[in-house]
Amino acid sequence: MAYHSRHVEQTPSPVLVIELIAYLAIGALSGVLAGLFGVGGGAVIVPALILLFGALGGIGGDWLAHLAVGTSLATIIGTGAASTLAHHRRGGVRWDIVRPLAPGIVIGALAGAALAGWIPSLWLQRIFAVFLAYVGVRLLMTSTKAVSAPHPLPGHAGLAATGGGIGLLSSLVGIGGGTLTVPFLSSCGIGMRQAVGTSAACGLPIAVAGALGFVLVGWGRSGLPDWSSGFVYWPAVLAMLLASIPTAPLGARLAHSLPVPLLKRLFGVLLLLIAARLAFS
Structure with missing residues (x-):
């Protein structure tokens, strides 16, 4: 596997040690918040990496935001697999819904990565700010959202099309899709426990296809x-997974x-502040 050049000293410098500690802290924070609020790790990992890469002298150069998104997707492969297995063991995954969603998800996630390759880093950062x-x-x-009557689940073609939209948007901003998939399933009358478990299972193909797409689109830039493959930076991936x-x-x-x-309200305010910071930086 070919790697791009960034000088690595034989003896770790203080900067590299600080960088490693920062990745571990981002990973730990994203794990806690995902478990506490049900918000996917990408909503935390991507802005944290954008700010960290910038603070470390612009890791990724003109592709800083792309590197953050691709790295987030690769990290979600590991966390998504662990989450899917845990939900499956508790009967929380509706595989009959995952199967028709998956083809659209894979195609959409690859398309999202391809689209990201054409977007300048600053505008990709601003797109993520809007999502945040x-x-x-x-x-x-x-807590104030009114509960509406559930809609019936669409047929296989409708689910495939929905999966395509979820995959595209999720890959574009580096998330596992939970913030999109869970509300969709809940609106179709799926109980929250199965909606979260099914969303976790859908996040795995999003992450795999999206990360692969960011590797291919970023190759040779x-x-x-x-230690990066395209737009995936493996030291950050491994440390955050750990x-x-x-x-x-x-x-x-x-x-x-x-x-x-x-805590959700406080976290919501924090995300809005981070969104403003990313949008206007």
Whole structure:
């Protein structure tokens, strides 16, 4: 496998140690928040990496935002697999829904990665800021949102088309799709437990296809760091996986002892502030 050039010293420098600690902290935070709020790790990982890469001297150069999105998707492969297995063991995955959604999801995720390759880094960052603002507003409105009558699930063609839209948007901004898939399934009358489990299972093909797409689209681009494959930076992926997988259960446990509605509002405000920071930086 070919890698791009970024000088790596034999003795780790203080900067590299700080960088590793930062990746571990991002992974741990994303794991806790995913378990606590049900918000996918990408909503935390992408903005954190954009800000960190910039602070470290612009890792990724002109492709900084692309590197953050591709790296997030590769990380979600590991967390998504662990989450899917856990939900499957508890009977929380509706595979009869996942199967017709999956083809559209894969095609949409590949298309999202291809589209991202044509978008300048600053505008990809701003697109993510808009998505982050959407998530923040949803968190703020969770407790006041009126409950509407459920709609019937569409047929296989409708599910494939829906999967295509979810895959495209999720891949474009580097998320596992939970913020899109769960509301869709809930609006179709699927119980929250199965909606979350089914969404986790859908996040795996999004992450695999999206990460593969970002590898291919980013292959050979100049200015990318060593140990990257296209727009996926493996040191960050491995460090964040190491920290995020064990911390997600901690977040789930905290959800039973902390005032989650209040925390959701505070987290929503934080996401809106981060969105503004990314949009106008």
